[in-house]
Amino acid sequence: MASLQFLSLLLATLISALIVRIISVVVYHRRNRRNSVGFFHPYTNDGGGGERVLWCAVKAIQEESPDLECVIYTGDHDASPKSLAARAIDRFGVKLMHPPKVVHLYKRKWVEETTYPRFTMIGQSLGSVYLSWEALCKFTPLYYFDTSGYAFTYPVARLFGCKVICYTHYPTISLDMLSRVRARSSMYNNDALIAKSVFFSLCKVMYYKLFSQMYGIVGSCAHLAMVNSSWTQSHIQKLWGIPDRIKRVYPPCDTSGLQMLPLERSMEPVKIISVAQFRPEKAHPLQLEAFAAVIKSLDADLPRPKLQFVGSCRNEADDKRVQHLKDRANELKVDGDVEFHKNVTYSELVSLLGGAAAGIHSMTDEHFGICVVEYMAAGAIPIAHNSAGPKMDIVLPEDGKQTGYLAQNVQEYADAILRIIRMPESERLAMAAAARKRASWFSEQKFYEDFKAAVQLVMLNSSR
Known part of the structure; x- marks a missing residue:
């Protein structure tokens, strides 16, 4: 009995010490926020539309607010300010005003699909929390800008005192995904083994419902959510419940x-x-x-x-x-x-x-x-x-x-x-x-106009 009480006391002490440590870290970094915009984009070599949005967003911020330093959080260890600026030109034709600062992340494996053979969505989402903690401890910006869809990082960024802006290409979970699982349709995100089983499909529906509720809570932490289409806007409005903070900004197309x-x-x-x-x-x-x-x-x-x-x-x-x-x-x-x-x-x-x-x-x-x-x-x-x-x-x-x-x-x-x-x-x-x-x-120029108009809502209203 005495040993059990001792273990309980030890566990309580460790938890208390951990909480105190977390609070002290957060307080320190909140006091030392930089006048900058931190772009959370762990994969700066994916070559897709998301990366084009990243570089166009950096360029737009540099043009609109030259006093703000642009920082890229990346898990690509060979990335440097010069190499990223060169990549923006070579791959997308986007010429930055000056190379961005780079903060390297070493915990990216926690958001990789291969790390989670099962429960991939929740695994990657919780892994992104850990990755964003690493990012914000290394460099705490005034504005935290997610361009990769990691909504579970938003509460962490707010904890560090950042204004949270995101450009959401697609919801991590959508009502369409839920309906497909209910209908037991086999697709790339719904294994045939699960689709054939009534029991497993029911379990997955419950999992999706729970996840969608969590996703709605973390997504609502965004001060501004830009979305790339009518379809995405419809789903994000239903899931996050912040219609007044959602702006449709079509992505930059060449x-x-x-x-x-x-x-x-x-x-x-x-x-x-x-x-x-x-x-x-x-x-x-x-x-x-x-x-x-x-x-x-x-x-x-x-x-x-x-x-x-x-x-x-x-x-x-x-x-x-x-x-x-x-x-x-x-x-x-x-x-x-x-x-x-x-x-x-x-x-x-x-x-x-x-x-x-x-x-x-x-x-x-x-x-x-x-x-x-x-x-x-x-x-x-x-x-x-x-x-x-x-x-x-x-x-x-x-x-x-x-x-x-x-x-x-x-x-x-x-x-x-x-x-x-x-x-x-x-x-x-x-x-x-x-x-x-x-x-x-859907021109690049139209993106810049709509993007700048949207971010001004947060950057000119820092007291919100």
């Missing part, structure tokens, strides 16, 4: 540079481009199967088209996906008609877009779809998934004219590709011109 490309281009062979990171949700296999169906249905007098996969690989898992695609292309007997372009530079991407007659996109519930806008701006007719951002914001009529196609399955994608291949040149040029005009709604 429409000006791409619009300089000529609409006329060689159609022998027809090139179909697919620009996306090699991630499971991008559904590259569907595109490959649709392309194989096109080859089988192609008129004998037409040259065989080319499918060009263009994207970045973040890690070994992405490299394996590329290899699986190559193996699948070989199985479908289209390997000679499919090209893979990994980790290309910005200039190489522009060149590839300039030669494409069509651009294909197949992610279900793509929150926005920067690549779809890039297709349209470059003069490539888009074939996008009939959901979320592409359906609600992008592939809409312009001056009453069709700007592209929406599809959901292999046959619909194949039919759309065939229509473009068989389309008279005058019709293709008219649709491409309408698509290009539509793309101007």
Whole structure:
């Protein structure tokens, strides 16, 4: 009995000491906040639309508030101020006013998918808390800016006295995800084993409900939440419950540079481009199967088209996906008609877009779809998934004219590709011109204007 009392007293003492230590650390860093904006972006080499938003956001802050120092929290240990500034230019054509300061993070493994084979969402979310603690202890800014969607870090940043701003590309959990689990639909984020089981599906629904409640609480800690599309805005408003602090700011798309490309281009062979990171949700296999169906249905007098996969690989898992695609292309007997372009530079991407007659996109519930806008701006007719951002914001009529196609399955994608291949040149040029005009709604300049107007709400009202 005495030993149990001793252990209880020891545990209480340790917990009290830990609480005192946490409070002392927080108080110290709150007093030593810097006049700066800290951008929480652990993966500064992902090469996707999120990274473009990061560099455009840094540039916008440097232009709007030159007195504020911009700091990047990154887990890429080889990143330096000069290398990141050079990367912004080389990969995205974004020229910063001056290189940002870099704070290296060494706990990034706690937000990696591979660390959590099961309960990945909650694991990564709680891991981000630990990672943000490391970040804010190393450097405490006046404004904490999350550009990667780690909402569980917001309470930590507020604890350190920061004003919390975020640019949310997509909700960590959405009502659509919950409905799919209820319907027992198998997808990349709902294992077939769970989808087949009533019991496991019920457990996962309870898990998702609990997580969505937690996500709503932490998300509501943001002083300003910018969202990238109508679809994302709808979900975030329902989940976070802060409609007055949510602003829709369409992501920066390179429409000006791409619009300089000529609409006329060689159609022998027809090139179909697919620009996306090699991630499971991008559904590259569907595109490959649709392309194989096109080859089988192609008129004998037409040259065989080319499918060009263009994207970045973040890690070994992405490299394996590329290899699986190559193996699948070989199985479908289209390997000679499919090209893979990994980790290309910005200039190489522009060149590839300039030669494409069509651009294909197949992610279900793509929150926005920067690549779809890039297709349209470059003069490539888009074939996008009939959901979320592409359906609600992008592939809409312009001056009453069709700007592209929406599809959901292999046959619909194949039919759309065939229509473009068989389309008279005058019709293709008219649709491409309408698509290009539509793309101007999502220009980089429009992003800067809307972004600056939104952040002023927080930066000019620091007493909120």
